[in-house]
Amino acid sequence: MVRTALMGCGRIGRMHADNLAAHPGTSLAGVFDVHRPSAEAVAARHGVPVYPDADAVFAAAEVDAILIASVTETHADYLEKAVLAGKPVFCEKPIDLSLSRVDRCAQAIAGRPAVIQLGFNRRFDPGHRAAWKAVREGEIGDLHQVLITSRDPAMPPRSYYESAGGMLRDMTIHDFDLARYFLGEEPVEVFAIAGRRIDPPMMDEIDDHDTAMIVLRTASGRQCHINNIRQSRYGYDQRVECVGAEGMLVSENRRPHELRRFGGRATEAGQPYLDFFIERYAEAFMAELTEFASAVGESRQPEVGFEDGRRALVLAEAAYRSIAEGRMVRVDEIG
């Protein structure tokens, strides 16, 4: 049992608290949030202590590991402190919105033998993982193309956008990680376009995008397409398609159940998709804890670590440069 303290008791933090408590390999050791009532509510629900400040968490003897689910701008600080305190750390994505801050974080923890896992949960989705495993086992031969469709069901509130750091750093970053995961090679080139189609006035005002298409290419020539929309209306659309020399694998969307309707206007009409990420990736959020508990227990690096967090951010930066310059950007131009 990895006794894990939780930093941050917002929506995703509360979910992690429940998962840490329910998971057979972890327990919830205590919680912290700068907004103390949020911390107290989670603590009360699970019968665990509230830490008075962040430093108390890193110092606590009964805390084996730290799970960082606080606001993005605290991630890098907490991550550094956890590592310096010698505690394994699970950090929600992104490490930081600024690549230079990520690089300083890397320097700060360099040489420290730390267990660091990034919260790229989608790698742990049963369908995506089964597809990945089939690719790795050669079921479709040499991999040629990967297509990732990732569309949110509905626009988040404006306040969300204002702190999210831009669509490609916030939403697409998951897809950049999936792209790296499935391609099995580093993308070396990035091309992107992005638009303002769902709510153009707001997007203009906050200088963000709601619709994007991205192309990646690896050194060996594997091709990857990502498409994103902030509001699909028909649900949370999460698909991965891999095509290789011998066939295709598709990790399809999921529904809460399989009722199908047949009437005069439509046949086999299915339920709306599982909506939203907490429901769609419920198994993935638990499975990533399994990996974390196992990595902590074995003092090894988790499957998805600090460098994965950094590289996804590098791809986002390359994509932004591509948008600005209308050209294919070499990833090594960024970092």
Added chain:
Amino acid sequence: MVRTALMGCGRIGRMHADNLAAHPGTSLAGVFDVHRPSAEAVAARHGVPVYPDADAVFAAAEVDAILIASVTETHADYLEKAVLAGKPVFCEKPIDLSLSRVDRCAQAIAGRPAVIQLGFNRRFDPGHRAAWKAVREGEIGDLHQVLITSRDPAMPPRSYYESAGGMLRDMTIHDFDLARYFLGEEPVEVFAIAGRRIDPPMMDEIDDHDTAMIVLRTASGRQCHINNIRQSRYGYDQRVECVGAEGMLVSENRRPHELRRFGGRATEAGQPYLDFFIERYAEAFMAELTEFASAVGESRQPEVGFEDGRRALVLAEAAYRSIAEGRMVRVDEIG
């Protein structure tokens, strides 16, 4: 080229005329209908002669074969005459609504070396046939259960019912034939229930049914379920499911194309099914002509012949007795 004369120029006759003209192995030699304008319309469309009466067809030297698509009460007479005239005959189902008339017909043609094919077209549907072939080739091991779903899209007009001879002789007879085809053994017992649910007053008045469920069992114990509804509202539902020791095969419904709709209330909603039999079984109607032309060319019995027509009717009679007596009826009680 089997030069084939057509008896009966109603809806199904007109379809057969087009098929005989288009099929590479057949041609339309001429037509006859007691309603002469119907015959003339078909004849004009295809540039073929109208015969003045039925006997002229059987006597015509340029007629290699006869296709009977006239009203049911003429089938047995025409079939006898065709056989006595030494001409191969393709006869729409049923041979007759009366089993005793069918038996007299059998006696009348006994000993005559005749090519006779019955119009049980569904055996020739590409999906049903691929399922049947897979069963025969042992893909699912020993066959245990067959489930046949057969539902019409909408109620035919009252006039149709009045001459159809009862739902089980008219509609279910196709399913009885499919049951025999898939089971690979003769059913030896029949149980049936039938109801009046779509239009009870009309069904009461004409003493017919619009909804039925049937159970068949073969000597070796294979089980078969048939369900029928005269009006599904969601299209022409035509499915066959075979379960065996090693798996299942399902011949599913077909749509005119594969547009799928995704919106806030439904995902993957498909088109309504192909509706009705002329569209759904278009390929089957052509494929049965291929079998007929080939059987004529090789002077052999077609895959589906007179005795198949008779046995399907025997099953319908057994089912009617089961409905009347509320018990499993042995098929050999009927004939």
Added chain:
Amino acid sequence: MVRTALMGCGRIGRMHADNLAAHPGTSLAGVFDVHRPSAEAVAARHGVPVYPDADAVFAAAEVDAILIASVTETHADYLEKAVLAGKPVFCEKPIDLSLSRVDRCAQAIAGRPAVIQLGFNRRFDPGHRAAWKAVREGEIGDLHQVLITSRDPAMPPRSYYESAGGMLRDMTIHDFDLARYFLGEEPVEVFAIAGRRIDPPMMDEIDDHDTAMIVLRTASGRQCHINNIRQSRYGYDQRVECVGAEGMLVSENRRPHELRRFGGRATEAGQPYLDFFIERYAEAFMAELTEFASAVGESRQPEVGFEDGRRALVLAEAAYRSIAEGRMVRVDEIG
């Protein structure tokens, strides 16, 4: 929190223990099993006491309710004792394999205001329930036919059969309950055939069946078909199809995830189905506890109670008489 004691710590008991502990409306108060090591294992896992004998459970003040998951022959005894002790009871199906024992149980508890829920979990499956709700809300108009397909993935061990009480009382009983649930009316007639096709020698020896087809009819003429196979090979097949005046609803099978494979021989090939009932009906097993906790809290009858357990058994008895006599059996011939 309904503090619930568990009787019986076998496979299904262990699952219920986990569910009682995890469910927000219940807690596991303690356990009992005649095989004390089994009880101790469950008790240790959840940190709860082991009761020394069954009576200690019924007497325990800290026990608000009883969940009976012990061997079938103890169900009726425990149920009576729980009711006499004034404790709400959740009883796994069946109440007993003998209808007369069930009736004596009913007499023993008559007049006692008891909360009794039967473990017909399938009613609580999200897909089945959504179908049922749509039927009740009139989405497909007047209901005409219900088709229930229920096939186990693989043969249980012989020891299971020897105590199961016959396929129709053990396996089909769930489908009889679903039939009543969906039909919305009591079946008044039953017809059944059953065979020995998967393992005929063993079935002969223990006088049981492994393959069945059943027809039910309600007073208003609604029709229902059930088919069962003890070994499908392709997974746990659990489908419900409802056809009415305006359309069809199908609660389809579920897979652990939605990976689809495309290769030279097959397209869109899905994963094997969720296998077996503990996985397939995981949500249903939790949802039935929600209903139980709610009924206990509101001192009301649960949605599925003692009489539902009895009526499903009556249908099984009617089906066995139908098999023996080859005829439609009126349900009121049985009880």
Added chain:
Amino acid sequence: MVRTALMGCGRIGRMHADNLAAHPGTSLAGVFDVHRPSAEAVAARHGVPVYPDADAVFAAAEVDAILIASVTETHADYLEKAVLAGKPVFCEKPIDLSLSRVDRCAQAIAGRPAVIQLGFNRRFDPGHRAAWKAVREGEIGDLHQVLITSRDPAMPPRSYYESAGGMLRDMTIHDFDLARYFLGEEPVEVFAIAGRRIDPPMMDEIDDHDTAMIVLRTASGRQCHINNIRQSRYGYDQRVECVGAEGMLVSENRRPHELRRFGGRATEAGQPYLDFFIERYAEAFMAELTEFASAVGESRQPEVGFEDGRRALVLAEAAYRSIAEGRMVRVDEIG
């Protein structure tokens, strides 16, 4: 009946000959091919004359219209001659592989009131067209993204490649046309990558590609992705996906029938897709003749004309420049 002469009696020409003969609005007037035995075979099959040379076709009084299905380098010449002879012309894609030749052709026929249809048959596929119609009717609101997947089942022979003019001019050109058709606006920017993954040595030798991804953007910001592979192994993959403000429409692949297989390793495994274009787009090839016959009858421009052929080629040229320069290319840089 539009009496239509066929230029070119290769594979696609023979198909057009059959279609012209079978279509109710057209007839086959005669044929020409520089390889006379090919012309004679088609002529014999349909009982029509062989013209001694191309000019004889344009001069023939009994020829109402011309269908050009000869080798690509003859298209523009024949098209000019047909127009100058005052005959409506149906021309297989492309008009020419060289944009400057296409422009000279345009000048040559400028001012002549000609009916010219290009063979972009996919617009006439029932599924694609139903999707397009739904988009146009506003079913998914404002259109945001179009995704076109277009993969051939298997590599054509090397000789095919050598005369095809490059993957983007030969294969992708259909997708460029579909992109314009669905987007409802002209693409103003093109980005493309292309690779050599299926058969790198041959692709190097003939300087062609077998795998591509393309991004298009319209003036209003609609985004389009196209992906191509020359050899999928799992069949001819032809999908169009349209996402808008209110939902998604997908025109899915089609199979020859709907047999589904269920076994221990896979469930719901479908048939391989219809393979290849003559089978997959059989209805589309007939439907484009309906449009042609109708346009000729009404002396109007067909839905897809000369300028559509030119614009698809312009997009291919822009894509090649993008590949060469690694940047987004403005379409007006090309022409």
